[in-house]
Amino acid sequence: MIKIPRGTQDILPEDSVKWRYIENKLDELMEIYNYKEIRTPIFESTELFARGVGDSTDVVQKEMYTFQDKGDRSLTLRPEGTAAVVRSYIEHKMQGQPNQPVKLYYNGPMFRYERKQKGRYRQFNQFGVEAIGAENPSIDAEVLAMVMHIYQSFGLKHLKLVINSIGDSESRKEYNEALIEHFEPVIDTFCSDCQSRLHTNPMRILDCKVDRDKEAIKNAPRITDYLNDDSKAYFEQVKQHLDDLNIPYVEDPNLVRGLDYYTHTAFEVMMDNPNYDGAITTLCGGGRYNGLLQLLDGPSETGIGFALSIERLLLALEEEDIELDIESEFDLFIVTMGEEADRYAVKLLNELRKNGVKADKDYLNRKIKGQMKQADRLNAKYTIVIGDQELENNSIDIKHMASGESEKVQLDQLVDYFKE
Numbered sequence: 088m089i090k091i092p093r094g095t096q097d098i099l100p101e102d103s104v105k106w107r108y109i110e111n112k113l114d115e116l117m118e119i120y121n122y123k124e125i126r127t128p129i130f131e132s133t134e135l136f137a138r139g140v141g142d143s144t145d146v147v148q149k150e151m152y153t154f155q156d157k158g159d160r161s162l163t164l165r166p167e168g169t170a171a172v173v174r175s176y177i178e179h180k181m182q183g184q185p186n187q188p189v190k191l192y193y194n195g196p197m198f199r200y201e202r203k204q205k206g207r208y209r210q211f212n213q214f215g216v217e218a219i220g221a222e223n224p225s226i227d228a229e230v231l232a233m234v235m236h237i238y239q240s241f242g243l244k245h246l247k248l249v250i251n252s253i254g255d256s257e258s259r260k261e262y263n264e265a266l267i268e269h270f271e272p273v274i275d276t277f278c279s280d281c282q283s284r285l286h287t288n289p290m291r292i293l294d295c296k297v298d299r300d301k302e303a304i305k306n307a308p309r310i311t312d313y314l315n316d317d318s319k320a321y322f323e324q325v326k327q328h329l330d331d332l333n334i335p336y337v338e339d340p341n342l343v344r345g346l347d348y349y350t351h352t353a354f355e356v357m358m359d360n361p362n363y364d365g366a367i368t369t370l371c372g373g374g375r376y377n378g379l380l381q382l383l384d385g386p387s388e389t390g391i392g393f394a395l396s397i398e399r400l401l402l403a404l405e406e407e408d409i410e411l412d413i414e415s416e417f418d419l420f421i422v423t424m425g426e427e428a429d430r431y432a433v434k435l436l437n438e439l440r441k442n443g444v445k446a447d448k449d450y451l452n453r454k455i456k457g458q459m460k461q462a463d464r465l466n467a468k469y470t471i472v473i474g475d476q477e478l479e480n481n482s483i484d485i486k487h488m489a490s491g492e493s494e495k496v497q498l499d500q501l502v503d504y505f506k507e
Contacts, residue, residue, distance in 0.1 A: 094201065094209025106212075108411050109241070109397060110194060113214055116240065120233055122190040122216060127171040129196065133161040139170030139383055141288065145280070150199040164198035168215040168394055169376070170383070176219055177385035188220035188390075194397075206399045215394035216373075219380070222389040224321055227352045227375060228328030230391050234356055234371060235334055241400070242409040245360035246370075248334065251342040251353045252322035253290070254314045256378060259350070262313040263289050273303050290343045309340035318351065325352055349374040352391065358403060370403060371395030418445040418505065420462035422455060424474035432473055435501065444505045462488065471501070 091097060098106060117124070133153050140146050152164040165171050172191055176182070181189045194214045201207055216233065218226050231248065238246055253259060266289035270277070274285050278297040285292070293304060314322065329336055342353055353374035373393025380388050404411065421436065423429045432448045439446040447465065449458045455472070462470045471483045477498060484493040485504070496504050 092209070094203045096208060096210075104413055104415075105401060105411055106397065108413050109400065110214075112240065113192075113194065113237065116233075116237060117192045117216075120190070120229070122192045122218075125172055125175060125191045125193050126195070127165070127168070127175055127193065130162045130164050131171055131174065133163040135170050135174055135383070136163055136166060139173065139379060140167065144288075144291070146199065150201055152198045152200060166197055166199045168193050168195075168197065168213055169217060169379070169392055172215075172217045172392075173219070173376075173379055173383060173385065173390065176217075176388075177380060177383055182220060182386050182388055188218050188226065190216075190218050192216045206396070206402045208398060212397040213394045214397060215392060217390055217392035219390035220388050222375075222377065224324035225328055227325045227391055228332065230373070230393060231325075231329060231336075231352075231354060232332055232334060234354075234373070234393050234395070237395070238356060238370065238400075238403075241404060241411070243403055243407060245358055245407065247357045247359035248329075248336040249339045249342055249355045249357060250326075250329075250336050251310065251339055252314060252318060252325075252351055253310060253343060253349055253353050253374070254318040255350055258310070258314045258318045259290070262308065262310050265308045265313060266290065266292065269307055270303060273301075277301070277303075293341045294343050304341075307341075310343075311338075311340045321351055350377040351375040354393070356395075358406070360406065370399050415466050417447070417465045417467045419447075419469045419471065420458075420465055420467035421446065421448040422458040422462070422470055422472040423448060424455065424472065427475060427478060428473040431478060435473075438502050439505065442502055442506055444502070473498075 114124070133151070136151060137147055142148070146166050151166050154162055156162055172193060176189060176191075192215065195212065196210050197213045198210055200209055203209070216230065218230060231250070235246065235248060254262065267285060270281075270285055270289060270292055274282050277292070278295065281292045281295050281298055290310075292298070293307060295304070298304060326336070342355060343349075351374070353372075355372040356370045357368050358370060371393055373391070375389065375391040377389040379390065380386060419439065421432045423432045429448075436446055436448055449461060451457075453461070459470065467488055470486050470488060473483060477483045481498045482495055483498050483501070485496055485501075486493045
């Protein structure tokens with residue numbers, strides 16, 4: 088038997104209604120914040136991610152699904168959304184649009200070759216936001232407020248916003264030099280990934296999952312000690328906005344994120360439930376990227392954004408026993424007796440559905456009792472029974488399933504009855 092590839096999942100009907108509910112709610116929230124949807128290809132040039140995400144990252148080095156097409160071009164299934172959105176921004180010259188900054192959001196599958204674990208798949212669904220064209224602490228605060236609003240709108244309460252400043256390129260350069268000097272004497276005791284990153288991206292050593300408990304990481308220099316005056320001032324303004332918005336946060340100087348394009352504000356939203364098992368502690372992350380567009384041969388515009396996993400959102404809701412307010416009520420189930428009634432029901436169903444009535448009928452030639460059970464399983468609000476007598480008299484009883492009460496209606500007026 089052919090089975091699903093490792094690290095992927097089938098989203099069955101009982102779960103897909105949850106996905107659709109979440110996606111619809113996210114669309115509504117984006118409309119409130121004035122962000123517009125963008126859809127980019129599922130595969131892009133490999134160079135986009137090598138340059139945009141960073142050669143030294145785990146994503147590029149270990150996790151990308153890359154292949155040669157028939158034209159011998161190297162293509163990659165997108166491992167994240169920001170680089171593709173920025174590529175589209177540059178290619179379509181969005182910096183020339185009258186409405187600035189350009190506020191975009193996306194929602195779709197991403198692909199990374201990772202070890203399968205709870206809340207983590209090789210094909211996963213990512214919702215993300217990018218605001219490009221403004222370097223202003225207030226839009227950083229807007230994005231941070233938005234991400235908290237998203238999670239809270241689904242009823243989540245045990246949340247922690249963790250923030251940091253990575254500073255501008257000048258601050259990062261000085262900080263990287265300090266990290267190299269700090270880690271160089273003990274780098275032989277670190278994992279091979281950390282050793283390879285020492286001179287290419289030493290900040291990533293702070294983010295290592297293997298060596299995170301080593302004293303050298305705990306005692307490492309802090310980026311906040313190397314921020315220049317401009318970077319400090321920017322970060323202080325972001326925090327002031329958060330204070331004004333009454334959004335609590337925790338500062339973590341070791342928060343550097345996993346991708347190379349981040350500058351200034353970096354952040355994560357984490358589960359903060361003491362009873363939580365810790366499998367998906369981090370729900371989402373993001374930050375500002377002031378050099379990414381130029382890195383991809385674009386204009387000197389800046390941006391900020393975040394990405395969240397739909398799978399992890401669903402797990403968080405499950406962890407906090409939150410039931411989504413999903414409408415499951417079905418309008419009408421038609422019970423039929425005999426061939427003529429069944430034939431009439433086919434036509435009637437078509438008219439009902441064209442008028443927006445959620446309706447269905449039996450297709451397995453079940454007896455009346457079996458058909459009524461099917462109506463119950465569908466949570467039908469009403470049922471009608473059509474037989475020879477109902478056809479002859481042009482009259483049926485509409486039964487309200489919850490109350491058990493019935494009402495007589497002309498059969499040829501049933502569509503109008505439901506429209507009213």
